[in-house]
Amino acid sequence: xxxxPTPTEFIIERDEGKCIACQVCVRMCSxxxxxxxxxxxxxxxxxxxxxxxxxxxxICPTGAIIIxxxxxxxxxxxxxxxxxxxxxxxxAETSGVLLTGMGCDKPYPVYWDHIVLNASQVTxxxxxxxxxxxxxxxxxxxxxxxxxxxxxSPQSTEKNKIPSAxxxxxxxxxxxxxxxxxxxxxxxxxxxxxxLNACISLARAAKEIGTFYNTGEGGLHxxxxxxxxxxxxxxASGRFGVHREYLEAGAAIEIKIGQGAKxxxxxHLPGEKVSEEISQTRMIPVGTDALSPAPHHDIYSIEDLxxxxxxxxEATRYSKPVGVKISAxxxxxxxxxxxxxxxxxxxxxxxxxGGTGAAPTVIRDNVGIPIELAIAAxxxxxxxxxxxxxxxxxxxxxxxxxxxxxxxxxLGADAVYxxxxxxxxxxxxxxxxCYTGKCNWxxxxxxPYLTKRLNPDIGTxxxxxxxxxxxxxxxxxxxxxxxxxxxxxxxxxxQLRGVGLSDTDLKLLGIKPxxxxx
Amino acid sequence: MVKRIYIREEYCxxxxxxxxHCLVQHSKTKNxxxxxxxxxxxxxxxxxxEEKGYVSFALQCRHCEDAPCLEACITGAMYRDKKTxxxxxxxxxxxxCWMCIMVCPFGVISRNIEGKKIxxxxxxxxxxxxxxxxxxxxxxxxxxEEEK
Numbered sequence: 001x002x003x004x005p006t007p008t009e010f011i012i013e014r015d016e017g018k019c020i021a022c023q024v025c026v027r028m029c030s031x032x033x034x035x036x037x038x039x040x041x042x043x044x045x046x047x048x049x050x051x052x053x054x055x056x057x058x059i060c061p062t063g064a065i066i067i068x069x070x071x072x073x074x075x076x077x078x079x080x081x082x083x084x085x086x087x088x089x090x091x092a093e094t095s096g097v098l099l100t101g102m103g104c105d106k107p108y109p110v111y112w113d114h115i116v117l118n119a120s121q122v123t124x125x126x127x128x129x130x131x132x133x134x135x136x137x138x139x140x141x142x143x144x145x146x147x148x149x150x151x152x153s154p155q156s157t158e159k160n161k162i163p164s165a166x167x168x169x170x171x172x173x174x175x176x177x178x179x180x181x182x183x184x185x186x187x188x189x190x191x192x193x194x195x196l197n198a199c200i201s202l203a204r205a206a207k208e209i210g211t212f213y214n215t216g217e218g219g220l221h222x223x224x225x226x227x228x229x230x231x232x233x234x235x236a237s238g239r240f241g242v243h244r245e246y247l248e249a250g251a252a253i254e255i256k257i258g259q260g261a262k263x264x265x266x267x268h269l270p271g272e273k274v275s276e277e278i279s280q281t282r283m284i285p286v287g288t289d290a291l292s293p294a295p296h297h298d299i300y301s302i303e304d305l306x307x308x309x310x311x312x313x314e315a316t317r318y319s320k321p322v323g324v325k326i327s328a329x330x331x332x333x334x335x336x337x338x339x340x341x342x343x344x345x346x347x348x349x350x351x352x353x354g355g356t357g358a359a360p361t362v363i364r365d366n367v368g369i370p371i372e373l374a375i376a377a378x379x380x381x382x383x384x385x386x387x388x389x390x391x392x393x394x395x396x397x398x399x400x401x402x403x404x405x406x407x408x409x410x411l412g413a414d415a416v417y418x419x420x421x422x423x424x425x426x427x428x429x430x431x432x433x434c435y436t437g438k439c440n441w442x443x444x445x446x447x448p449y450l451t452k453r454l455n456p457d458i459g460t461x462x463x464x465x466x467x468x469x470x471x472x473x474x475x476x477x478x479x480x481x482x483x484x485x486x487x488x489x490x491x492x493x494x495q496l497r498g499v500g501l502s503d504t505d506l507k508l509l510g511i512k513p514x515x516x517x518x
Numbered sequence: 519m520v521k522r523i524y525i526r527e528e529y530c531x532x533x534x535x536x537x538x539h540c541l542v543q544h545s546k547t548k549n550x551x552x553x554x555x556x557x558x559x560x561x562x563x564x565x566x567x568e569e570k571g572y573v574s575f576a577l578q579c580r581h582c583e584d585a586p587c588l589e590a591c592i593t594g595a596m597y598r599d600k601k602t603x604x605x606x607x608x609x610x611x612x613x614x615c616w617m618c619i620m621v622c623p624f625g626v627i628s629r630n631i632e633g634k635k636i637x638x639x640x641x642x643x644x645x646x647x648x649x650x651x652x653x654x655x656x657x658x659x660x661x662x663e664e665e666k
Binding site for chain 2: 017021023024059448
């Protein structure tokens with residue numbers, strides 16, 4: 001049966017007056033959407049092949065190309081949208097599960113956009129971060145219930161001397177901590193789902209800024225060991241690439257239970273992507289599918305999780321924090337409480353809008369809860385149980401700007417993970433075709449023609465710029481509130497107000513509506 | 519200090535934008551659309567992207583220390599610029615005998631035969647602070663640095 005043509009998603013518009021037939025677009029499109037005809041010396045485009053990544057548009061030296069959404073419309077129908085019709089047609093033809101990449105793109109309410117921040121006026125002074133010190137340093141890890149100090153230092157025995165902070169010594173043994181210069185980390189993205197050049201960019205940027213990136217379930221490539229002090233190594237259900245040196249190389253270990261884009265299901269790196277380098281890093285044969293099971297087959301309860309947490313702590317001689325990453329689901333608060341009680345030093349929670357390299361569209365768009373509600377619920381629960389200090393909380397899943405970061409922290413997170421934002425900084429335009437391995441930007445691909453398009457020097461520079469810019473903005477917002485340390489904002493929901501939210505939303509988020517004073 | 523153009527072939531994606539910008543820089547109008555669509559003689563790029571499989575790199579005159587083209591040139595058209603150390607071709611003197619092309623170990627001199635027959639080669643973009651190929655490479659695969 002011939003494939004029934006459906007209207008294409010995008011239209012490639014070429015301004016013939018500007019097109020110089022230099023063929024840059026022809027050479028660069030990994031989907032072969034452009035072609036050159038030597039007989040007529042013209043370049044033509046096939047819109048059916050366009051995925052909307054905008055690479056050609058970006059690189060065209062004369063600006064002759066514009067990628068537009070196809071204006072062809074179905075009969076307007078609120079229930080049966082063009083997307084729905086396209087999906088059904090695709091499945092009627094292929095009988096397959098629809099795949100997609102990146103995070104949920106459905107118009108669920110984004111609570112960040114319904115939360116506003118406070119600022120100082122008259123009664124309390126605001127602070128100018130360009131003139132006064134502003135502290136963004138954040139420590140991730142278990143904090144002690146109480147600390148004991150001793151004043152028995154030689155200086156303090158002198159009479160009439162006022163003791164200084166230096167005269168005290170801390171008796172309490174602190175748990176290992178991750179020291180972040182800004183409360184933003186790079187989310188777990190594996191070598192395999194993204195290219196080595198992308199991993200190197202993340203690692204170098206994390207080192208330069210003084211934060212951490214996460215290996216995902218891809219193991220640690222030999223070239224990345226030098227960034228170990230800025231790496232969180234992940235142990236996921238497939239246990240790919242996990243060995244002694246791997247665990248010892250990282251600054252922290254994260255057990256991945258779930259991912260915001262696909263709660264409850266595992267991962268699948270197709271065999272075509274398992275090159276020699278990836279096979280060595282993941283410790284699997286070349287060309288075999290890397291299948292991560294949905295659950296960890298040795299974890300069916302909090303007690304089982306506790307065993308793995310302590311096995312990893314034992315293996316690394318209690319020298320580094322061990323955390324657990326879960327996706328935000330209905331029961332996230334009690335689950336997080338169990339995880340903290342199981343001994344995790346940090347809990348990472350990935351919300352509904354968290355990204356992925358590949359996931360069934362139906363799962364990505366319909367499973368899980370928004371991160372805003374999850375942070376509020378988990379922070380509340382841990383506070384109520386008096387165990388909030390026992391673990392740090394890292395929020396992930398759709399953090400788009402510095403204001404999202406600061407709102408997440410005010411809601412109760414200690415830090416945030418950014419994944420999609422980091423990819424966008426490296427060039428990504430969210431065409432959501434990561435699963436095809438044909439990423440024109442050289443990010444979500446292992447094709448040697450494409451991976452070299454991401455120069456890690458440029459990637460690093462752009463990521464560092466992004467984090468610097470966000471950090472500055474966070475300082476500005478903190479200063480406006482009259483706060484000079486991010487620690488003082490953590491869980492400080494009085495600084496937040498809801499706009500256009502229902503009473504239930506406000507109750508769940510634990511914030512007051514805009515207009516209501518302290 | 520002499521500045522040299524270094525190639526980082528691991529990041530060359532083979533887009534050939536360097537060729538496009540080189541051509542425009544060495545056109546009469548320096549306008550990209552006119553250079554491609556209206557100029558005669560048609561300008562040609564002085565940088566060439568070599569490709570084999572996924573390996574590609576942009577190559578232009580290396581401005582050799584012991585440049586064979588300088589010795590081979592029968593009219594003295596090829597000369598070395600004292601200030602920048604660049605090997606340049608005086609197009610008024612060049613008669614298009616192609617001796618320089620014969621001896622060039624890198625194959626980076628090309629024939630420009632549309633107008634007066636002349637040898638066409640990289641001049642490090644005389645008058646520009648940074649050669650245009652370096653300035654416009656989208657992936658920084660060509661860099662201009664002090665001689666190492």
